[in-house]
Amino acid sequence: MIIEHNEPLLRLTWTDPVTGTNGYLVVHTLTSGLATGGTRMRAGCTLSEVEDLARGMANKTATFNLPVGGAKGGIDFDPKDPRAMGVLKRFCSAMRPWLDAHWVTAEDLGVPQHLIDEVFAELGLGQSYHAAISRSADPERTLRRVQAGLNAPVPGGLLLGDVIGGYGVAQACLGVAASWGSPADETTVAIQGIGTMGGGAAWYLHEAGVRVVAVADAAGTLYDPAGLDVPALLELRDAYGEIDRERVPGEVQRLPRNAVIGTEADILVPAAISYAITEDNVMDVAAKVVIEAANAATTPEAEAMLTARGVPVIPDFVANAGAAAWAWWLLLGEVGADPADSFLRLRTEMQSKVALLLGQWEMDRVSPRRTGLQLAAANRVERLEHQPEEESALLIP
Template sequence: MTLMDNRGELDKQARQAVTAVPVDLTEAPPAHEVTWRDPVTGADGFLVVQTLVGGLATGGTRMRKGCTVEEVTDLARGMATKTATFGLPVGGAKGGIDFDPKDPRAMGVLTRFCEAMRPWLDRHWITAEDLGVSQEQIDEAFAELGLSQSYHAAIGRSADPERALARVRAGLHVQTEDELPLPLGDVIGGYGVAQACLGTAVALGWPPSTTTVAVQGVGTMGGGAAWYLHEAGVKIVAIADAGGTLRDPDGLDVPALLAARDEYGEIDRSQVPGSVEQLPRDAILASEVDILVPAAVSYAINEDNVADVAARVVVEAANTATTAPAEDELTARGVPVVPDFVANAGAAAWAWWLLQGQVGTDPEDSFRRLRNEMQSKVAVILEAWTSDRVPPRTTARGIAQANREALAGAEIIVP
């Protein structure tokens, strides 16, 4: 049975999952764990493969000072659940490097890490950008190693790898047709987060035009989410980057602020209007808004600051943005958390659709499919919350469980 033949069964079992006893698919130890030490700088790097489906796993590579194998393991578990939630026939993995991405030696460290992981990148691991690592840097490292593209492991399974590579490259680099003139591959993840927020508003009966949002982070996820929410008429009242929080209760000029980002993704304060209040970075968490979007670092909401959270809903754009004890406290307070493996799954889902030829070079086709799939999943998990106070993460794990069972034995096809 092929994946496309199995699609109806996936949808049926996903709907049934909300009444099933959920199982955390990632309780098992990782399938594989690889550690590495850079011979030049001494930086440590990690690859954690939580699950393999048909011999493949997907997950980005991050770089930050202080990155640990425990963090990468958490992220790999999240990726495994993410791919299952969206019914993707691929497992979950993550790469991480303990090194400052602003250090001029960072590109060399990344390239040597990829070279060390080449046996995985050749046949099993599909990687992409993540915190501290851009897709351009990933592509540069792959080019230096003589690999075609970071989807290399999947493309190599195609009957016609050259045609598959051309299709993927065309889809990744097609320009969007809105006022955000960036390649579709750079914005689709943030667009998915925006749709998770819009789906949340609709599910809870809030008109988007009167819904307020605060976004922590202005990178690929946070910046893209803020852009598309602003475009949809949602009021973004606070944004935070490494330099602090910018707040305007009347709504920020999101396009102007994003245009003022420097090479490190921080907003140039000299271009911020005087009417915008400038606050400490962590003030974003205390924003009195309908939706808080943590889109920066992992564990941004934790036991030390969860009491400060004043939003009515948290939509996780960053991976593992909320610690488990903090989420338990929010749930007890009546604040649902839309988990990262739903809200930020847009880029991973879209990449697989592109690999399989299910979307092409028309951005609207990709936007439409992601919009429909994201909003429908958010509707299911929030319906269970509003009717029975079932935490969104619990329902979403049930969907992942049903999808993984339905995918068992499915043939992985890359045209």
């Protein structure tokens, strides 16, 4: 039986006294007195959206058996607006009672990690994992470990903390290909979104030999059936994850932004916005499987239609959980500053979970979401049964 906790513990709405915009915090579950989940900023962000995302975080932490609950923050404001940093600072200041003791947050759509860490530093909280770090027997040592892990350099000139989520998505894709018995170089992928998550996934898929045939940003879809030169395209991105079209090679086709949904590819990775695949465009999906790199990328109605067509959806709380899981492994000292250790741990756990989900799909046509929720529920029950007296006292080394 699936036990899914649909009612959150807390819904909080904040109104910015300067701009009048709204911000939201939803704490879905607390485990050991803590919840984790990023803070996003986008024009049109709603309380119901943040609630859906907090529920997804609760499922994510339970699926990977992390000792923390799920939460999410959201601000209804354009991150490109010059006033955005001020709005973020005031939101975090207002949320300080939660950030100080119970809510571990991080980057999300429209809010890069370095900006939220800058805000935390100004508030005297050090780093956005503060609520967890403060429980450590040696907070300064734990902070150094976290900062070393986040800032560990990886091939390509980026930092481990910036790419680990995308690496996890790439491993989900490779896990799907392995379940089919398909070699990487015979597997094709289309990715909607080329920011932190989509760009990281594209990089590691390209590195593994997969043909990334399409990527989409706000300006449109870039398509090449022979495979895109992903590293070159990533070099052309601006601060908002948009590719400079004037420098794109001439053989690359320029298509409308939404064309990526219907691209002929083995795997479709929506890695940009929530609710990207809906009843209106679901029949355009040509891929054999959808891997949700964005939170809540597929509406329930669209997912039901895909399932009926025989197209499984690897849900977000599995496919994009890499950054959240890794952050807690780092906090708990289970991985350190060596990227190889982090990549091995995440590759092993992600591919094993994808194999479980697809195994149930192939054998009994049980949807990957249902199997994932069953795993999350089982992990929750086991944690409560074995650690009933430790729920409020997580200790971090």
